[in-house]
Amino acid sequence: MAEAAKGRGARSNASGRFEPETVEAFDDGWTGDDVEAAPLRTTLTPEHARTIIAKNTSPDIGFDRSINPYKGCEHGCIYCYARPSHAWMGLSPGLDFESRLFFKPEAARLLERELAKPRYVCKRIHIGGNTDPYQPVERELNSTRSILEVMQRFHHPFSIITKSVLIARDVDILGPMGRAGLASACVSITTLDRGLARAMEPRASTPAKRLEAVSRLADAGCPVTVGFAPVIPGLNDHELESVLEAASKAGATSAMYVTLRLPLEIKDLFREWLADARPERAARVMSLIRQTRGGKDYDADWSQRMKGTGPVAELIAARFKAAVKRYGLDAPRVPLDETRFRVPADAKVQGDLFDLPSSEMEEGIIV
Template identity: 55%
Template sequence: MSKPLIYKGRASISNAAGRFEKQSGQAEDDGWGSLDDELPPLPTEIVADASKSLITYNDSPDIPFDRSINPYRGCEHGCIYCFARPTHAYLGYSPGLDFETKILVKDDAVELLRAELGKRSYRCAPLALGTNTDPYQPLERQQRIMRGILEVLAETRHPVSIVTKSALIERDIDILAEMAKQGLASVCLSVTTLDRSLARTLEPRASAPQRRLDAVARLSEAGVPVGVMVAPLIPVLTDHELERIAAAARAAGALSAEYILLRLPLETAELFEEWLQLHYPLKAEHVMNRVRDSRGGKAYDAAFHQRLRGSGSYADLIAQRFALVRKKLGLDRSLPALRSDLFRKPDPSGQMSFDFFD
């Protein structure tokens, strides 16, 4: 019989082939206890991303930006609920363990960004980072791609908004604080739970919840407009923490708060259910029933607007609770609008200019 693939520091317990693959396989016990031994650590593999462009455009009516950058495809944070997991299937990988361990890295991101911002046809508008996979995942400590991107955006006075669940963003406060003075930067930290033991299995390589709140405080002290995203809000497992997370965010210096109801597209639903059965078997059915109650009887509804908030009585109750706590704590406002009128094309020579610090 098949056995869960339990690797320390990894959330997925399977690695089924993506939906586009013609062949698939699974680990089976050969009768000699071959799967009984503790599995060795599963290393992260860096794969070169050969993409010829960096900025991705969208016209979705339910998100507040029309362009984004994802320096990495796949994410070492390994969040079991990540809605981006199915994208790994397009690359010939599994949305399971492969998503956490085979990370595509855009080594030439800075050069690509310079080229795209330098085009005569380019028109400036806020860029969003962290909308798919986290730009501050652990690999960024060595790769420093995000740091290079921010340097180009600062040089060109280009507005940027960032969403992350990593305290590594503190490394770049020097750049973000200077950009914020000109109305060019804002940040949201994603906080799923304040329960450290739950976070350890739910999002195993992301920063601990308190470290994210510490990052909120440091960004706020540096003058960077910062909010908190309660995302995802998971029925039964974390929904009871909604008010506590909002209060902790306000105490740390957050100016605003938003939430997103758990999204389980395609393979993510099966992976999340596997995880539930392993870690919370007595709650698994209750969790999934609540999910389906808020998604029209399915694990996921991809309709615009519905995909972020859900529908039905449970989703309405969450929306009402969130509206009340936002108003009570003064978090019912948006982060300041970012400026696009200061943009200037990058230096065609490729030389960095840091007169924005002057």
């Protein structure tokens, strides 16, 4: 059985699906006198991207443009839907995803250049649509912070999602912009059980710290949504009401949920984790998950992939609907103001100074 590396979520590091050869570690039985493996370190590599705003056309996603300051996520959430994206870079969606991170050092300058273009049309930008914008290294890099500063200068509306209390560092921006109708935040809280959170989301902020972030954002005037995502039947679904109640008391004004999705490599990574971290529940959890996906581990149909189908999914939806009403989390969401966007007088459209090929990477930095 695969075992956890300290502070990591994935139990393995199999090659990505695009690689011509499959490479995977295995136990050869020689363990008694072996030298103990070195701790898995996190590497951080600058990525010189051409643009910073990504577009999507998925009909079941509530935004069509986003910014992801980082690729990979050190939080290590075993269920993360972004894991398969690491395969595009020839890396594993397993341990590579949570230990080999990339960042865009020119993010703020790229964003300013894109927003200052004469033909740019303002629409809400979602920050963190793929991986969390508040990685632990954000404390030193300030990559997300620099993006928020540009948004503030341009009066550009944005939403942001995270599992980190580090978002509270930026209340000096999120508060005023939230009060002006230009910003909103979503804090993901999947459980109040610290033990389950540590196993399932090993390097994310504790549940108590996330509730603290909700409170600090709300007190500053930024509207906060709580995301009970993912709902994992048989594992955390029993906490739906208690999480929403706690978030409401902390100051959240709305809520959302997503039923666990297991596309591509995630299904194997999750099953591997489940067998190791919660073996007594593994068979029951996987059975309930399949009951929300028409008997399969996953169904990618856009019409139902976020919520699932069948009696189990319908019961979750009914409980969620009742809970948001009970705890006052069902108020209509006010669209962010797109009319206040202005290009500052000192903003200039720059040339191709930063248009370096995205494949041109510098040496990785150990953090």
